[in-house]
Amino acid sequence: MSVKECDHHKGRKRILFQRIFWAIMVFLFLVLLTILLIWAILRPTKPTFILLDVTLYAFNASQPNFLTSNFQVTLSSRNPNDNIGVYYDRLDTYMTYRSQQITLRTAIPPSYQGHNEYDVWSPFVYGNDIPVAPFNSVSLSQDENNGNIFVTVRVDGRVRFKVGAFISGRYHIHVRCPAYISLGNNGKGVDMGENAVKYQVDQRCSVNV
Incomplete structure (x- = not known):
């Protein structure tokens, strides 16, 4: 009699476990289906960035392995989404040469970008006597000559996305904008006075989120 009762209880437990298992599977399926539907309806797209211009105020690599530079860069950012807003919680702008940072980081004030909105920022990025790796210093001197x-031009930071009342967690954003600058009096820049030269770039940047 006791054996039959044990088999009966085991059968009930097995049925219970199966029901829990299938309930979990159905729940996960509904969650994935909801995410897929939201993605299909909203079609989220990462922000786009364009480097509009670069103004050069100082660029001096005369000292061995040290560089002093001062730039002002103008960046345009657009949120291409119709139903998603973007919070720029932190953005830091700086310059690199051959993957080496040559200026200090300049913070862009936090902001919110609504649907299909544009923002334009014009931060100064500069560095005084920034050490340059010896192998880059040789190339830098050659390029300057x-x-x-x-x-x-690089922008690193963190963003959040807003859909209705829902706000996502923070995501890292990395922006890379190549800029080709002609030094000296070769007519490719606009003289702004006081040794400042503005270069029109209009270069689309790569964006990773």
Whole structure:
């Protein structure tokens, strides 16, 4: 009699476990289906960035392995989404040469970007006597003597996305904007006075979120 009761209880437990298992599977399926439907309806797209221009105020690599530079960059950002807002919680702008940072980081004030809205920022990025790796210092001196230099404007930070009343967690954002700058009096920049030269770039940036 006791054996039959044990088999009966085992059968009930097995049925209970099966029901719990299938309930979990159905719940996960509904969650994934909801995420898929939200993605299909909203079609989220990462922000786009364009480097509009670069104004050069100072660029001096005369000291061995040290660089002093001062730039003002103008960046345009657009939120291409119709139903998603973007919170820029933190954005830091700086310059690199051959993957080496050559200026200090400049913070862009936090902001919110609504649906299909544009923002334009014009931060100054600069560095005084920034150490440059020896192998980069040689290339930098050569480029300066040739009157042409290729740098990258970088923006790193964190963003959040807003859908209705829902606000997502923070995501890292990395923006890379290549800029080709012609030094000296070669007519490719606009003289702004006081040794400042503005270069029109209009370069689309790569964005990773």
